[in-house]
Amino acid sequence: MTGLFPPTRSGRPRRTASAARGLVAGHALGNVSPGHQTAIAHSHERCAALGLSRIERPDHALIGMSDLAVARDRNFRLYAHAAPVMEMLHEQITNTDSMVVLTDATGTILHSIGDAEFLGKASKVALQPGANWSEGNKGTNAVGTALVDEVPTLVHAEEHFMHANHFLTCSAAPILDPRGNILGVLDVSGEQRSYHQHTMALVKMSARMIENHWLTDDYRHVMRLHFHHRADYIGTLMEGILAVAPDGKIVGANRGALDQLGLSGAALRMHSLASLFGIAVGALVDRFRSPLAVPMPVHLPNGRPFFVYARFNWPVWTSVAEAADQALSSSTAPVEDARLRSPPPAPVSPREVGGLAALETGDSQLEAVIGKVRRVLDRDIPVLILGDTGTGKELLARAIHEASARRHQPFVAVNCAAIPENLIEAELFGHEEGAFTGARRKGAVGKILQASGGTLFLDEIGDMPLAFQARLLRVLQERQVTPLGSSKALAVDVALVCATHRNLRDMMDAKQFRDDLYYRLNGLAVRMPCLSERSDLPVLVERILTQQQAGRRLSLSASVAAMFQAYHWPGNVRQLFNVLRTAAVMAPDESVITEAHLPDDFLEDVRRSSPVQRTVMAATPSVSPSLSMLGTVPTWPAGSTMAASGAATEARSLQDMEIDAIRQAVEQAGGNISEAAKRLGVSRNTIYRKLRWREG
Numbered sequence: 120m121t122g123l124f125p126p127t128r129s130g131r132p133r134r135t136a137s138a139a140r141g142l143v144a145g146h147a148l149g150n151v152s153p154g155h156q157t158a159i160a161h162s163h164e165r166c167a168a169l170g171l172s173r174i175e176r177p178d179h180a181l182i183g184m185s186d187l188a189v190a191r192d193r194n195f196r197l198y199a200h201a202a203p204v205m206e207m208l209h210e211q212i213t214n215t216d217s218m219v220v221l222t223d224a225t226g227t228i229l230h231s232i233g234d235a236e237f238l239g240k241a242s243k244v245a246l247q248p249g250a251n252w253s254e255g256n257k258g259t260n261a262v263g264t265a266l267v268d269e270v271p272t273l274v275h276a277e278e279h280f281m282h283a284n285h286f287l288t289c290s291a292a293p294i295l296d297p298r299g300n301i302l303g304v305l306d307v308s309g310e311q312r313s314y315h316q317h318t319m320a321l322v323k324m325s326a327r328m329i330e331n332h333w334l335t336d337d338y339r340h341v342m343r344l345h346f347h348h349r350a351d352y353i354g355t356l357m358e359g360i361l362a363v364a365p366d367g368k369i370v371g372a373n374r375g376a377l378d379q380l381g382l383s384g385a386a387l388r389m390h391s392l393a394s395l396f397g398i399a400v401g402a403l404v405d406r407f408r409s410p411l412a413v414p415m416p417v418h419l420p421n422g423r424p425f426f427v428y429a430r431f432n433w434p435v436w437t438s439v440a441e442a443a444d445q446a447l448s449s450s451t452a453p454v455e456d457a458r459l460r461s462p463p464p465a466p467v468s469p470r471e472v473g474g475l476a477a478l479e480t481g482d483s484q485l486e487a488v489i490g491k492v493r494r495v496l497d498r499d500i501p502v503l504i505l506g507d508t509g510t511g512k513e514l515l516a517r518a519i520h521e522a523s524a525r526r527h528q529p530f531v532a533v534n535c536a537a538i539p540e541n542l543i544e545a546e547l548f549g550h551e552e553g554a555f556t557g558a559r560r561k562g563a564v565g566k567i568l569q570a571s572g573g574t575l576f577l578d579e580i581g582d583m584p585l586a587f588q589a590r591l592l593r594v595l596q597e598r599q600v601t602p603l604g605s606s607k608a609l610a611v612d613v614a615l616v617c618a619t620h621r622n623l624r625d626m627m628d629a630k631q632f633r634d635d636l637y638y639r640l641n642g643l644a645v646r647m648p649c650l651s652e653r654s655d656l657p658v659l660v661e662r663i664l665t666q667q668q669a670g671r672r673l674s675l676s677a678s679v680a681a682m683f684q685a686y687h688w689p690g691n692v693r694q695l696f697n698v699l700r701t702a703a704v705m706a707p708d709e710s711v712i713t714e715a716h717l718p719d720d721f722l723e724d725v726r727r728s729s730p731v732q733r734t735v736m737a738a739t740p741s742v743s744p745s746l747s748m749l750g751t752v753p754t755w756p757a758g759s760t761m762a763a764s765g766a767a768t769e770a771r772s773l774q775d776m777e778i779d780a781i782r783q784a785v786e787q788a789g790g791n792i793s794e795a796a797k798r799l800g801v802s803r804n805t806i807y808r809k810l811r812w813r814e815g
């Protein structure tokens with residue numbers, strides 16, 4: 120695995136007593152490199168400079184269940200990619216007194232799997248979900264030090280800064296996205312006597328596996344070029360993978376690619392297939408459209424030989440190639456693309472299936488919205504989407520991107536309500552190395568630059584902190600962004616779509632939202648209608664049921680249809696979607712959904728929502744057993760904090776009660792934010808926002 124990762128920090132450290140102790144442990148491993156010793160020594164110096172104590176009881180504070188749930192939800196995609204790899208890794212280390220740990224980019228443990236006995240020991244030093252293992256909290260340790268140095272890191276026994284952790288041996292590798300940002304850390308920790316030199320290699324390979332899955336998923340709609348200087352290494356963890364846009368530009372790369380080509384991610388993104396390997400996209404399409412194609416020999420400009428193998432998703436690639444053809448005919452296309460040929464057209468254009476057409480279900484208000492949006496497509500006019508929670512604002516934003524000429528470039532969604540206020544600037548603008556306390560060593564590309572060439576979706580824009588609004592406005596006006604800690608402004612080209620459920624005009628009156636930013640964002644403002652105002656409920660139901668159950672015909676009983684029509688749907692399409700999804704699962708062998716298949720909390724809400732709906736339910740001919748039981752089931756508000764608080768209400772603010780109800784719902788849903796949102800009939804964003812306010 121030599122040369123797979125960038126070198127560790129250079130420069131000789133001043134040796135401290137702590138570093139010397141680290142070296143003793145290092146020698147005990149028998150195979151440590153001087154680089155390892157240097158990294159440990161540097162880390163100990165950082166901890167000493169932070170004033171951390173070796174002997175005091177380390178801070179064992181865990182974040183609350185709901186905060187952990189928020190962290191897990193935010194990192195859901197990371198977990199989805201990491202979970203199978205963690206399982207596999209755990210199988211390799213089972214019965215070795217150890218555990219597999221996944222943390223987010225701040226070092227907070229999201230998940231762990233391990234031998235039961237060792238998990239118990241680990242929890243005594245808070246090596247468990249909810250604990251933060253950054254260096255600042257836990258001193259030198261594999262997770263925290265890997266996050267600082269951004270390289271795989273082994274910390275063994277006394278190399279840990281804090282005495283309490285000396286019983287551990289930990290091997291951690293950072294997980295990077297295709298643009299080089301740290302997503303999190305994968306770690307194997309165990310009893311120090313269980314140390315095995317192969318563990319680190321396993322962890323590195325596992326992290327690489329997660330990165331490769333992530334890249335393939337991110338760029339599933341564009342061509343992926345797999346390469347290695349040995350043809351038989353293609354398809355292994357050693358291969359390089361490049362994501363290639365239809366115009367031949369390199370838009371993403373895995374670590375194997377950077378290492379083999381000896382280029383940084385930024386340098387690689389300046390290249391195209393032609394400048395790198397001297398080949399055109401069209402040549403690859405021609406060659407690799409056959410399933411029997413074998414790797415093709417190519418050369419770098421310096422003569423280094425490689426073998427490449429291209430993969431693309433045919434139906435989607437069809438439209439990609441068409442797009443490139445259009446680009447070629449309408450611009451001064453580079454010679455490299457002249458050979459691009461379009462495969463036969465797909466029967467249905469993916470652009471229409473996934474784009475705005477998918478949202479047309481016959482409601483006149485919605486059709487007016489879509490008509491307006493279509494007129495401003497590709498015209499550099501920012502779109503502001505207003506509407507209540509769950510009305511489909513994000514879905515519309517994605518559809519706008521899919522329908523635009525930018526659809527093969529990134530769609531980057533930023534939930535302004537979910538980012539802590541003090542991080543919003545770094546998150547959007549990016550930062551240079553060490554730009555602020557806790558900043559990552561190599562810096563990070565901000566979301567605005569990540570969206571370059573594509574669409575930036577600022578969700579919950581009404582929650583953008585006032586102090587930051589002027590800065591954002593400047594970026595939008597000047598079309599330049601200056602990462603924190605940098606003096607260099609970088610040009611940005613993004614299509615802007617924003618959304619909010621708030622009333623921005625009221626916020627402007629209250630001086631909570633800047634007028635000038637409002638007018639800059641509001642090239643075209645459209646309002647997504649509430650579900651209760653829409654006339655297309657039956658079509659929407661049918662579409663959602665078809666989406667859920669391809670090939671199965673499922674419809675609503677007359678009474679359920681009447682109930683749906685009369686209900687006010689406070690959670691809008693999201694709530695409808697969730698109710699139907701549950702009902703479809705509850706009715707696996709039936710063709711008609713009745714009340715018996717509907718979630719109890721939904722029926723409860725229908726029952727108490729309005730006299731009209733109660734009448735509909737009472738008049739329902741086929742009252743199901745679950746419905747008839749409702750009268751005996753205590754209503755959830757009666758047992759909840761809200762109704763039970765009585766006199767205490769005066770002493771507690773409404774906001775506190777609301778937060779309590781949210782926290783309670785999150786706990787009851789086992790930490791699943793989506794589930795809690797469903798139960799409360801609010802959006803996930805609302806939960807994020809409310810919890811953040813609480814923290815602030």
Ligand SMILES: Nc1ncnc2c1ncn2[C@@H]1O[C@H](COP(=O)(O)OP(=O)(O)OP(=O)(O)O)[C@@H](O)[C@H]1O
Nearest residue numbers: 507508509510511512513514620692693696802804
């Ligand atoms: N036209 C539709 N067809 C099918 N499902 C839809 C449709 N519109 C919305 N949904 C469902 O509702 C959910 C919520 O949509 P979306 O996230 O776009 O709403 P939103 O208005 O952005 O919500 P919030 O303001 O709470 O973020 C989606 O995940 C999807 O499941």
